[in-house]
Amino acid sequence: MSNLQSAALPEQPVSPAGLRGKLPSLSGRYLWPLLGLFCLLAINLVLTPEFFHIEFNDGRFYGSLIDVLNRSAPVALLAIGMTLVIATGGIDLSVGATMAIAGAVCANLVVSGVDSVFVLLVAGLVAGLVAGAVNGGLVSILGIQPIVATLILMVAGRGIAQLINAGQIVTFQHAGFAFLGTGDFLGLPFPVVLVLIVFAAVQLLMRKTALGLFVESVGCNAGASHYLGINARAVKMLVYCIAGLCAALAGMISAADIQGSDANNAGLWLELDAILAVVIGGASLMGGRFSLVLSLVGVLVIQCLSTTIIMSGLPPKFNLLIKALVVIFVLLLQSPRFQAQMAALFKRVKKQPGRAA
Amino acid sequence: MKIIQRLATGLALTLCLAQSAAAITVGFSQVGSESGWRTSFSESVKAEAKRRGIELKFSDAQQKQENQIKAVRSFIAQGVDAIMIAPVVETGWKPVLREAKRARIPVVILDRNVDSKNPSLFVTRIASDFVEEGRRAADWLMQKTDGNCNILELQGTVGATAAIDRMKGFNEVIGKYPNAKIVRSQTGEFTRTKGKEVMEAMLKAEDGGKNICALWAHNDEMALGGIQAIKEAGLKPGKDILVVSVDGVPDYFKAMADGDANATVELNPHLGAPAFDVIQRYLDGDHNIDKLITTTGGLYTQATAAEEYAKRAAK
Numbered sequence: 001m002s003n004l005q006s007a008a009l010p011e012q013p014v015s016p017a018g019l020r021g022k023l024p025s026l027s028g029r030y031l032w033p034l035l036g037l038f039c040l041l042a043i044n045l046v047l048t049p050e051f052f053h054i055e056f057n058d059g060r061f062y063g064s065l066i067d068v069l070n071r072s073a074p075v076a077l078l079a080i081g082m083t084l085v086i087a088t089g090g091i092d093l094s095v096g097a098t099m100a101i102a103g104a105v106c107a108n109l110v111v112s113g114v115d116s117v118f119v120l121l122v123a124g125l126v127a128g129l130v131a132g133a134v135n136g137g138l139v140s141i142l143g144i145q146p147i148v149a150t151l152i153l154m155v156a157g158r159g160i161a162q163l164i165n166a167g168q169i170v171t172f173q174h175a176g177f178a179f180l181g182t183g184d185f186l187g188l189p190f191p192v193v194l195v196l197i198v199f200a201a202v203q204l205l206m207r208k209t210a211l212g213l214f215v216e217s218v219g220c221n222a223g224a225s226h227y228l229g230i231n232a233r234a235v236k237m238l239v240y241c242i243a244g245l246c247a248a249l250a251g252m253i254s255a256a257d258i259q260g261s262d263a264n265n266a267g268l269w270l271e272l273d274a275i276l277a278v279v280i281g282g283a284s285l286m287g288g289r290f291s292l293v294l295s296l297v298g299v300l301v302i303q304c305l306s307t308t309i310i311m312s313g314l315p316p317k318f319n320l321l322i323k324a325l326v327v328i329f330v331l332l333l334q335s336p337r338f339q340a341q342m343a344a345l346f347k348r349v350k351k352q353p354g355r356a357a
Numbered sequence: 358m359k360i361i362q363r364l365a366t367g368l369a370l371t372l373c374l375a376q377s378a379a380a381i382t383v384g385f386s387q388v389g390s391e392s393g394w395r396t397s398f399s400e401s402v403k404a405e406a407k408r409r410g411i412e413l414k415f416s417d418a419q420q421k422q423e424n425q426i427k428a429v430r431s432f433i434a435q436g437v438d439a440i441m442i443a444p445v446v447e448t449g450w451k452p453v454l455r456e457a458k459r460a461r462i463p464v465v466i467l468d469r470n471v472d473s474k475n476p477s478l479f480v481t482r483i484a485s486d487f488v489e490e491g492r493r494a495a496d497w498l499m500q501k502t503d504g505n506c507n508i509l510e511l512q513g514t515v516g517a518t519a520a521i522d523r524m525k526g527f528n529e530v531i532g533k534y535p536n537a538k539i540v541r542s543q544t545g546e547f548t549r550t551k552g553k554e555v556m557e558a559m560l561k562a563e564d565g566g567k568n569i570c571a572l573w574a575h576n577d578e579m580a581l582g583g584i585q586a587i588k589e590a591g592l593k594p595g596k597d598i599l600v601v602s603v604d605g606v607p608d609y610f611k612a613m614a615d616g617d618a619n620a621t622v623e624l625n626p627h628l629g630a631p632a633f634d635v636i637q638r639y640l641d642g643d644h645n646i647d648k649l650i651t652t653t654g655g656l657y658t659q660a661t662a663a664e665e666y667a668k669r670a671a672k
Contacts, residue, residue, distance in 0.1 A: 051561075058591070063561065067558060067561065162390075168396065171608055182589065257553065258549045258582060258585065260608075262549060262578075266550070310559060311559075311562040317515050317516075319544070
């Protein structure tokens, strides 16, 4: 089992030469999060086969798997931004609050009579950009620790959203804006399409320009990057702004989904789900190497789990415990030391009957 | 230092004089304004105080007990005639209640409970009877369906008193009907978003909801999310799947008027009037007051939804 991982881990038994090289180390990174996701799907196949039932109704796909994709859209957007922030060695706790602000801004604009979806989108995104710029400014210009800097907006942001909403849940009727959350495009829920667009855009920006390299470099060693001529401040500012924009989009999707803005609950604790997704995707919180694809796999693991729990019909008091157990399992799967120990255990088990004979 | 002390005494004296001249003063520590229901609750207390000419000192604790304790201490220091507390949590009230008792200021607890073994620390608690709300919702549903019903339940936050008691009351009633049962139950955490997400998944797990007769939600917000999920599953909420819940928020009345929802038990936010009644009785010397006064709102259906919505939305 350790063949694929061993290329990255010299202390492990050397694998057959044929499997070493560029490909194995890459697939080793992808193998474990994906394995976690497949384990979850396999459990579903046994427990609730209807989980995999997909129909094509009224021009859109309909089924639990589609729900998983649709429900994971807000966290997926947060995770895309969070991946970049974490890659620079930072963290953004304020994305949930930013979601609430963007939702509140849009909901209030709709209520006050703004009809153009374009204006609503721009207003929401500007709110997110401002939030991101505040975080970025605190971290890159003032040099405040990211966890503290973004904690400020995490607390204050929800207050700002409550102020915008005047403490109420603001509901609205607007077919165009609701499309963001409930519409469908090419048979897929529109939030999923939005995630794909944002993912493609950010992935191109990171991997087809030098920006991705800059981000990883700043995350590995900001000081060294600075002396190499990389503007570490600008890079940090940029990733927080992207995180803010992604959070705003996520906030607009959630508000559009329920056609209302609930400042107290919109995006509540979702920042933690986003961080968890990035971690399940194998990124280090110390910064450096990142993979947007793996973060999205992490998001799917989390959402698949939530849907599985609901479908399984277990009493809700077990929800959090099960979630924690699965997360531990997935993280253990990825831990090189755990893999080595399991490999050693398997070897011993295999050897012992041989000796007895 | 001395000057400040003198000034303070002088100020306190003037305040006392001013107060004795006016009617009674009541301090009210409210949890915050986290929901529409909470806001109506605060508004009802304020309006009732104004109507009766009571001077109300209102303090919004923003969901923090420490703010509430601070507020109560400042009420005691100001020498109010009575204190009302709508506690955010049950525990940790003993010291500050004792301080109020020592200052001989009667305390009335509103809505949520306080965890106190010593009933002499407060005059009474005025609250909704959550169990009764569950019973009323179930009674309505059983009458409507003649006791034949497969029910999906959206629970409130795990461990919340409102969720536990509403479930208890509801189950108590449907227990008498052998053909009624809750087929699936999950928490929607009292929010619209979660209600929608959970309902969506439950419907899929139940074969698209073909054999489901009703949705029972522990509050209106979750029910409203559930209604959207039912619509998106291609069914008609209010017809194919009956919707019954608790709270009576304006949006839900609108849903009932539109035919998307069927019934709700109102969670009575008008706790102001009974609270001031009790305080008046206590200050007039009647100390023989029940430790729990329950208020349960009526059940509203589609029949009166449109006019109720007009009444509530106007506010």
